[in-house]
Amino acid sequence: MNTSLFEFYCPVKIISGALALSSLPYEMRSAGVTRAMVVTDAGVKGAGLISILENAFDGSGCDIGCIYDETPPDSAHTTVNRVAQLYREHNCDCFVAVGGGSCIDTAKAANIVISEDTDDLMKFRGADRLTKPTRPLFVAPTTAGTGSEVTLVAVINNTEAGVKMAFTSPRLCPTAAFIDPRMTLTCPPKITAATGMDALTHAIEAYYCLQKNPISDSLALTAIRLIMRSLIKCVENGKDENARLDMANGALAAGMAFSNSMVGVVHALAHATGGICHVPHGVANAILLPFGMENNLDMRAGVIAELAPHLCSVPAQGGDAQRAQAAIQAVRDLTAKLNKLCGLPLKLSDAGVTRDKLEAIAKASINDGALTYNPEHVTAADALRILEQAF
Amino acid sequence: MEKLFLLDYKVKKKIVEISLAAVGVMFRKLSRRCPEMKAELAAWNPGRRFTLGILPDGPAATFEYTGAEVRYIGSGVKDPDVAIYFKNIDSALLVFTGQIGAHTAAIQCRTAIHGDLVHAMQMVRAMDIVVAYLMPGFMHGPLFKRPPQMGFKEQLLKTGAMLELPVGLIFNAAK
Ligand SMILES: NC(=O)c1ccc[n+]([C@@H]2O[C@H](COP(=O)([O-])OP(=O)(O)OC[C@H]3O[C@@H](n4cnc5c(N)ncnc54)[C@H](O)[C@@H]3O)[C@@H](O)[C@H]2O)c1
Ligand SMILES: [Fe+2]
Numbered sequence: 001m002n003t004s005l006f007e008f009y010c011p012v013k014i015i016s017g018a019l020a021l022s023s024l025p026y027e028m029r030s031a032g033v034t035r036a037m038v039v040t041d042a043g044v045k046g047a048g049l050i051s052i053l054e055n056a057f058d059g060s061g062c063d064i065g066c067i068y069d070e071t072p073p074d075s076a077h078t079t080v081n082r083v084a085q086l087y088r089e090h091n092c093d094c095f096v097a098v099g100g101g102s103c104i105d106t107a108k109a110a111n112i113v114i115s116e117d118t119d120d121l122m123k124f125r126g127a128d129r130l131t132k133p134t135r136p137l138f139v140a141p142t143t144a145g146t147g148s149e150v151t152l153v154a155v156i157n158n159t160e161a162g163v164k165m166a167f168t169s170p171r172l173c174p175t176a177a178f179i180d181p182r183m184t185l186t187c188p189p190k191i192t193a194a195t196g197m198d199a200l201t202h203a204i205e206a207y208y209c210l211q212k213n214p215i216s217d218s219l220a221l222t223a224i225r226l227i228m229r230s231l232i233k234c235v236e237n238g239k240d241e242n243a244r245l246d247m248a249n250g251a252l253a254a255g256m257a258f259s260n261s262m263v264g265v266v267h268a269l270a271h272a273t274g275g276i277c278h279v280p281h282g283v284a285n286a287i288l289l290p291f292g293m294e295n296n297l298d299m300r301a302g303v304i305a306e307l308a309p310h311l312c313s314v315p316a317q318g319g320d321a322q323r324a325q326a327a328i329q330a331v332r333d334l335t336a337k338l339n340k341l342c343g344l345p346l347k348l349s350d351a352g353v354t355r356d357k358l359e360a361i362a363k364a365s366i367n368d369g370a371l372t373y374n375p376e377h378v379t380a381a382d383a384l385r386i387l388e389q390a391f
Numbered sequence: 392m393e394k395l396f397l398l399d400y401k402v403k404k405k406i407v408e409i410s411l412a413a414v415g416v417m418f419r420k421l422s423r424r425c426p427e428m429k430a431e432l433a434a435w436n437p438g439r440r441f442t443l444g445i446l447p448d449g450p451a452a453t454f455e456y457t458g459a460e461v462r463y464i465g466s467g468v469k470d471p472d473v474a475i476y477f478k479n480i481d482s483a484l485l486v487f488t489g490q491i492g493a494h495t496a497a498i499q500c501r502t503a504i505h506g507d508l509v510h511a512m513q514m515v516r517a518m519d520i521v522v523a524y525l526m527p528g529f530m531h532g533p534l535f536k537r538p539p540q541m542g543f544k545e546q547l548l549k550t551g552a553m554l555e556l557p558v559g560l561i562f563n564a565a566k
Contacts, residue, residue: 125507126507127503210495366512367509369508
């Protein structure tokens with residue numbers, strides 16, 4: 001019996017399924033708020049998704065105070081300050097994020113600025129620095145990837161210092177997440193593939209990393225099942241509502257899993273690769289995932305082997321080592337298929353990374369908290385070896 | 392399974408206070424003599440302060456990197472840039488008695504980090520070096536994911552540091 005202590009926390013109400021977003025005003029009133037500061041980006045607005053949101057407010061007694069639609073990829077601290085300023089100017093009383101991880105995290109960070117009544121977001125980076133209750137935050141994800149709708153994390157780019165700042169606090173968890181299949185139908189194939197691989201990486205790393213626990217395990221396996229069933233379908237036919245809902249629920253389950261059992265070396269390397277070479281988060285994860293799994297085979301072959309039946313048909317013969325190899329091969333087969341379907345890169349060199357950057361990425365990655373949870377000890381030299389394999 | 396401590400709180404507090412003081416003595420020594428520690432500290436900004444402590448207001452110790460060494464600047468939380476806190480004294484005892492390593496304490500949510508996460512990772516790596524020198528080799532197994540290789544030079548440094556430890560403890564107790 002494993003008696004290791006674990007904690008599990010997810011206070012987010014989940015409203016998932018057809019027309020889920022129509023329940024937003026009801027949930028706002030339940031939380032005692034009526035005027036929304038909406039955070040989105042140009043791509044999401046251009047895809048017509050804000051009209052779905054506006055429609056949900058009709059006749060509801062709640063209204064939209066302001067819509068900010070200029071969130072940049074990976075967000076930026078200047079954007080966060082601008083959103084907070086608009087929130088004040090328009091007398092809003094809650095945040096509504098409609099978008100991928102970049103919009104959700106911008107809303108989370110603007111919530112810090114408002115709740116702490118500060119103009120210096122930097123002061124609150126790191127863990128558990130928030131001292132005051134945050135404002136209600138409602139989230140409608142438009143990518144099926146980050147799981148940010150159920151996590152206590154926000155990642156914001158400090159564009160002046162050129163670093164990604166992480167904020168973690170239970171107070172950053174959204175109030176409610178609306179998983180509405182309408183919101184991901186317009187997501188382009190390559191972004192669908194990349195964000196879907198981010199979700200799969202959350203589930204797989206959550207399952208084999210050191211903070212795994214029975215609750216996060218069940219969520220991770222559910223996520224893997226849904227993603228394996230529907231990711232390819234979504235990339236082949238973006239309008240498949242059932243497949244889109246599978247992916248959105250899968251990404252959410254993976255988010256709940258990793259928010260409580262954390263991720264490992266794949267994310268540590270992906271964060272550093274994103275920070276230094278601006279490779280999209282999901283693309284970096286997709287490339288690095290099989291190599292990260294291999295890196296952990298010595299310590300975790302048995303656990304990785306348990307993933308095989310959820311990823312592929314299990315070899316009839318052989319032990320843990322063969323089944324773990326089959327699981328890794330299944331991930332490689334999936335990314336190869338995605339590469340054929342939409343051009344998802346398979347190597348770092350195809351994603352804009354140059355060899356001279358690998359050492360800096362390796363050095364940055366060992367300062368990423370995710371490494372704490374990776375089963376295998378990873379030094380800068382180990383990280384460089386993995387990066388060279390994935391180059 | 393980790394053992395439960397049913398010791399009196401005062402006894403537990405004393406064990407933790409002595410352990411923190413020992414960490415302080417060893418940190419200073421290694422920051423001046425150990426090449427591996429020096430390489431780690433090369434990335435630190437002079438003046439960086441860090442605290443190790445027990446919540447809510449248990450024993451704590453604050454250290455500062457001067458640019459040349461890591462100094463123990465006294466017990467208590469003294470305006471640190473980054474702090475690693477144990478959520479309760481039993482969790483701290485599990486670590487200070489060598490039953491679990493620092494990474495296991497983090498994995499089991501027994502610790503809380505306040506401050507910059509990059510600084511915290513750098514602090515944890517430096518602390519791992521301190522633990523390798525403070526704890527006897529036969530106890531290293533559960534304390535590290537990959538137990539450190541300690542050759543003749545390292546063993547020599549360790550012996551010297553352990554001999555100096557009692558004097559250092561008395562000196563730090565005066566702060
Ligand atoms: N907070 C967390 O828990 C967490 C976890 C992982 C990643 N992240 C962060 O999330 C960010 C990445 O988020 P992401 O991968 O969701 O991408 P994203 O939010 O940056 O969106 C990528 C692009 O897709 C477009 N898009 C999104 N949904 C669309 C839709 N339905 N139709 C048409 N276009 C659409 C956007 O306009 C944007 O151009 C990174 O900054 C990463 O660090 C956060
Ligand atoms: Fe991720």
